[in-house]
Amino acid sequence: MAVAIGKARLEAVALDEDEYRTIVRALGRDPNDLELGMLGAMWSEHCSYKTSKALLRQLPTEGPHVLQGPGENAGAVDIGDGLAVVFKIESHNHPSAIEPYQGAATGVGGILRDVFAMGARPIAILNALRFGPLEEGRNRHLFQGVVAGIGGYGNCFGCPTVGGEVYFDRGYADNPIVNAMCVGLVAQSRLRRAKADRTGDVVLMVGADTGRDGIHGATFASVEMDERSVSRRPAVQVGNPFLEKLLCEACLQLNELDGVTAIQDLGAAGLTSAASELAHRGRRGIDIDIDRVSRREQGMSAYEVMLSESQERMLVVVRPPAEAAVRQIVDHFELHADRVGSVTSTGRIRIREAGVVVADLPLKTLIDGVPLRSPAATFPDKPLSPLLPSVDEPEAILLDLIASPNLRSRRPIYRTYDHQVQDNTVFGPGFDAALLRVPGTRKALALTTDGNPWYVVLDPYEGTKAAVAEAARNIVCTGARPIAVTNCLNFGNPQRPQVFGQLQECTRGMADACRAFELPVVSGNVSLYNETSERNIPPTPVIGMVGLLDDVSARCPAGFQDDGDLVFLLGETREELAGSAYFRLLGAKLEGRPPMVSLEMERRLQAGLLDSIGRGVLRCAHDVADGGLLIALAESALFGGRGLRCPGIAGPVSREAFYFGESQGRVIVSVAPRRVPELQKLMAHHHVPLHAIGVVGGDDFQVGSEIRVPLDTLRAAWETPF
Amino acid sequence: MRTGIVVFPGTWSDRDCFHAVGEILGEPVRYVDHRERALDDLELVVLPGGFSYGDYLRCGAIARFAPVMEAVADFANRGGLVLGICNGFQILQEARLLPGALLRNASCEFRCEWVHLRVEQSDSAFTLDCRPGQVLRIPISHGEGNFFADAATLESLERAGRVVFRYCAPDGRVTAAANPNGSLGNIAGISNARGNVVGMMPHPERACEALLGSEDGLAVFRSAIHALTRVAV
Numbered sequence: 016m017a018v019a020i021g022k023a024r025l026e027a028v029a030l031d032e033d034e035y036r037t038i039v040r041a042l043g044r045d046p047n048d049l050e051l052g053m054l055g056a057m058w059s060e061h062c063s064y065k066t067s068k069a070l071l072r073q074l075p076t077e078g079p080h081v082l083q084g085p086g087e088n089a090g091a092v093d094i095g096d097g098l099a100v101v102f103k104i105e106s107h108n109h110p111s112a113i114e115p116y117q118g119a120a121t122g123v124g125g126i127l128r129d130v131f132a133m134g135a136r137p138i139a140i141l142n143a144l145r146f147g148p149l150e151e152g153r154n155r156h157l158f159q160g161v162v163a164g165i166g167g168y169g170n171c172f173g174c175p176t177v178g179g180e181v182y183f184d185r186g187y188a189d190n191p192i193v194n195a196m197c198v199g200l201v202a203q204s205r206l207r208r209a210k211a212d213r214t215g216d217v218v219l220m221v222g223a224d225t226g227r228d229g230i231h232g233a234t235f236a237s238v239e240m241d242e243r244s245v246s247r248r249p250a251v252q253v254g255n256p257f258l259e260k261l262l263c264e265a266c267l268q269l270n271e272l273d274g275v276t277a278i279q280d281l282g283a284a285g286l287t288s289a290a291s292e293l294a295h296r297g298r299r300g301i302d303i304d305i306d307r308v309s310r311r312e313q314g315m316s317a318y319e320v321m322l323s324e325s326q327e328r329m330l331v332v333v334r335p336p337a338e339a340a341v342r343q344i345v346d347h348f349e350l351h352a353d354r355v356g357s358v359t360s361t362g363r364i365r366i367r368e369a370g371v372v373v374a375d376l377p378l379k380t381l382i383d384g385v386p387l388r389s390p391a392a393t394f395p396d397k398p399l400s401p402l403l404p405s406v407d408e409p410e411a412i413l414l415d416l417i418a419s420p421n422l423r424s425r426r427p428i429y430r431t432y433d434h435q436v437q438d439n440t441v442f443g444p445g446f447d448a449a450l451l452r453v454p455g456t457r458k459a460l461a462l463t464t465d466g467n468p469w470y471v472v473l474d475p476y477e478g479t480k481a482a483v484a485e486a487a488r489n490i491v492c493t494g495a496r497p498i499a500v501t502n503c504l505n506f507g508n509p510q511r512p513q514v515f516g517q518l519q520e521c522t523r524g525m526a527d528a529c530r531a532f533e534l535p536v537v538s539g540n541v542s543l544y545n546e547t548s549e550r551n552i553p554p555t556p557v558i559g560m561v562g563l564l565d566d567v568s569a570r571c572p573a574g575f576q577d578d579g580d581l582v583f584l585l586g587e588t589r590e591e592l593a594g595s596a597y598f599r600l601l602g603a604k605l606e607g608r609p610p611m612v613s614l615e616m617e618r619r620l621q622a623g624l625l626d627s628i629g630r631g632v633l634r635c636a637h638d639v640a641d642g643g644l645l646i647a648l649a650e651s652a653l654f655g656g657r658g659l660r661c662p663g664i665a666g667p668v669s670r671e672a673f674y675f676g677e678s679q680g681r682v683i684v685s686v687a688p689r690r691v692p693e694l695q696k697l698m699a700h701h702h703v704p705l706h707a708i709g710v711v712g713g714d715d716f717q718v719g720s721e722i723r724v725p726l727d728t729l730r731a732a733w734e735t736p737f
Numbered sequence: 738m739r740t741g742i743v744v745f746p747g748t749w750s751d752r753d754c755f756h757a758v759g760e761i762l763g764e765p766v767r768y769v770d771h772r773e774r775a776l777d778d779l780e781l782v783v784l785p786g787g788f789s790y791g792d793y794l795r796c797g798a799i800a801r802f803a804p805v806m807e808a809v810a811d812f813a814n815r816g817g818l819v820l821g822i823c824n825g826f827q828i829l830q831e832a833r834l835l836p837g838a839l840l841r842n843a844s845c846e847f848r849c850e851w852v853h854l855r856v857e858q859s860d861s862a863f864t865l866d867c868r869p870g871q872v873l874r875i876p877i878s879h880g881e882g883n884f885f886a887d888a889a890t891l892e893s894l895e896r897a898g899r900v901v902f903r904y905c906a907p908d909g910r911v912t913a914a915a916n917p918n919g920s921l922g923n924i925a926g927i928s929n930a931r932g933n934v935v936g937m938m939p940h941p942e943r944a945c946e947a948l949l950g951s952e953d954g955l956a957v958f959r960s961a962i963h964a965l966t967r968v969a970v
Contacts, residue, residue, distance in 0.1 A: 435943050454756075
């Protein structure tokens with residue numbers, strides 16, 4: 016079949032000729048401009064997952080406590096007491112590369128709406144950020160803008176930003192990574208699905224008026240970037256956190272009304288996506304009367320209204336008799352509600368303008384019609400690790416490492432975020448995982464985001480396993496039990512075989528690790544085409560994890576607590592240095608095998624830790640991660656404001672690997688001397704190796720005769736400003 | 738202590754204050770809508786933190802025109818206890834119930850962190866339970882908390898003992914390093930001449946439980962309870 020359409024028209028909506036032919040076949044005619052725009056947005060990678068869908072099917076999504084898996088605005092898990100935790104992570108990489116403040120701010124805004132659309136009150140925000148080196152002006156501009164945007168939105172909205180991570184690497188110089196995660200709480204009886212399943216319901220649009228901002232944002236997020244991308248600044252939306260706060264409070268009250276059928280956020284692809292997904296999930300159809308949509312600007316076309324990504328808008332689907340009650344709540348918050356449409360039984364989305372149908376598409380085609388892609392994949396050989404000369408100055412290395420941008424204290428960042436509002440924050444940012452009490456219960460939730468980029472570059476399969484393992488370990492260090500996962504897959508252009516190979520290996524690694532830990536993946540997001548001028552980002556899976564602590568009084572801190580406590584290393588150290596912060600500091604080429612994760616060892620370690628913390632044996636527990644053992648020990652000393660005395664410590668590996676290697680499955684703990692026998696017994700029971708390290712106390716950080724640094728000196732290095 | 742927590746559009750410390758007063762201290766408490774005009778049932782009015790009306794303009798500049806603010810002024814003039822926390826402090830200044838202004842932090846950044854406050858005088862309704870010189874550990878969370886007043890105002894505040902709290906080191910010394918936002922004289926909180934209206938940038942409602950890091954904020958609310966008991970006697 017010949018394609019009766021110009022290349023430019025297809026390029027504008029980022030569809031290819033095959034896809035166009037599929038559309039014509041499904042419709043039995045050529046789509047008009049509006050319909051093509053809607054299809055382009057819904058068939059974009061961002062909305063349709065056409066390249067990743069088949070891979071994502073490998074992920075375990077079910078479990079006894081899962082209330083809602085992928086496919087909704089966010090996932091939900093039963094945490095007992097009749098409550099559900101609702102959460103999701105999402106990317107806002109492309110907009111943040113163009114306009115960092117608004118890109119990051121609206122990323123936060125979008126993920127908040129996903130959570131309160133489910134009826135849950137947002138209680139925490141986390142993030143995962145990646146930038147190029149700060150020595151370069153553009154990277155610094157992006158970094159500062161993104162941090163300010165995250166704070167600007169969350170602080171004004173009134174949801175605490177309690178955790179996150181940031182890494183700097185040359186690979187992100189053109190394409191920063193901005194992932195935002197939101198966690199909310201709701202009574203299970205009020206957990207809401209965005210499903211318009213009752214014909215005759217009215218569809219109200221609540222919140223902001225619709226403007227020309229963000230038109231085709233979903234499409235823009237689904238193509239590689241180039242020098243013209245800056246001219247796409249109009250495709251970046253502008254956030255209004257104040258309006259979002261009102262919208263949230265209104266939606267939470269609306270959620271209590273029985274006459275409300277569904278609430279759906281307007282995010283990527285705007286009204287097109289929200290209306291069609293609502294109706295499709297409920298196996299219904301939807302009619303939209305475009306003239307009823309309040310506009311911010313005059314002269315907007317139906318195309319612009321349907322594809323605008325103006326922020327802070329919600330669709331509320333209501334039984335007609337309940338409309339008055341809905342309007343009363345909306346009025347209370349001084350918002351307005353436009354009756355923009357109704358639910359039908361047609362299975363189609365129909366758009367009317369001035370009484371004339373201007374678009375009429377089957378929902379099945381719009382939402383499920385896109386042909387899935389399976390590009391070619393290649394898997395590069397893994398070279399052996401480079402050899403480095405041994406180093407004689409471990410103290411200097413320690414100070415350089417702890418002052419380096421990827422390991423230094425994140426306090427200058429997180430103190431610009433309100434991390435306490437709502438009065439639940441027990442452990443704030445800066446530790447292994449944040450810990451928030453669950454109001455009205457004795458429970459607490461542990462929250463973290465993780466993803467070491469260098470391991471994934473070296474081996475996408477092992478690196479992604481490590482990300483899952485590390486997230487779980489971070490949760491377990493607080494005493495909480497990991498319960499579920501959300502994820503964001505940030506990759507380059509999947510049309511390049513190497514990139515698609517990375518994506519395949521990464522999803523396989525995540526699936527294997529999540530299965531081993533019995534962790535369901537309940538939500539997630541994929542961001543592809545993070546490519547500029549043929550330079551692709553390092554493969555960047557980010558794991559967001561939630562854990563549950565049954566009794567918050569049993570929590571375990573990360574810092575040393577008391578002088579005289581004994582410090583132990585749990586887990587096994589191997590000769591693993593490739594991908595380490597130490598190698599990067601020495602300027603070694605990024606190659607070799609990253610630390611391997613034994614899922615079985617990891618399970619034993621985590622079971623042993625939970626057992627010990629549950630019995631109150633441990634005074635502190637801290638994950639050994641980036642930078643290795645000495646960095647972890649130094650951090651626990653700095654967290655607790657207490658020194659450490661170690662006699663010469665050595666393991667069955669080289670000194671470099673013992674001090675600075677990043678073998679997985681390791682945690683340092685401190686314990687009161689009289690409880691050491693109990694710890695030894697527990698570790699023997701769980702088959703976890705235990706290695707004595709030293710004694711807490713004094714004003715110095717001291718390791719053998721080689722390292723003796725006053726804590727103040729160590730702190731000054733750690734607190735090097737960005 | 739019948740307490741009203743004022744909710745403007747964009748307020749977010751309302752629920753935290755409600756929790757502190759109602760659940761931790763067990764005192765009767767209700768929310769006050771920004772459109773309300775009568776506060777006769779109340780003994781304490783709290784203007785909580787947040788971004789009233791988004792604070793896209795000068796902080797508190799719009800909130801002061803809310804209908805409830807006339808009632809708050811009447812309530813204060815009749816001797817009712819009024820506590821402005823963070824955005825509430827900014828609003829009280831805009832409403833001319835307290836002097837001075839709160840400028841952008843000297844760092845030009847938002848700051849959320851634990852600080853130490855030295856109680857400068859224990860005559861205000863919100864420090865009766867404290868001794869002068871006592872150090873409280875309470876967090877701040879603001880972008881515009883840099884206290885400023887002209888020289889004459891500042892001098893009269895100091896002379897009249899209306900500076901209630903100053904940022905200080907953990908040992909109580911008032912130092913430049915302990916000043917998180919550039920406030921003149923390290924001022925963190927002030928009162929009106931009568932002592933029944935206090936504004937403070939730090940958030941005492943976030944420091945009412947050991948689980949969250951400190952119980953020092955309770956002294957602020959407990960003082961109000963005692964101030965009311967004293968009036969009654």
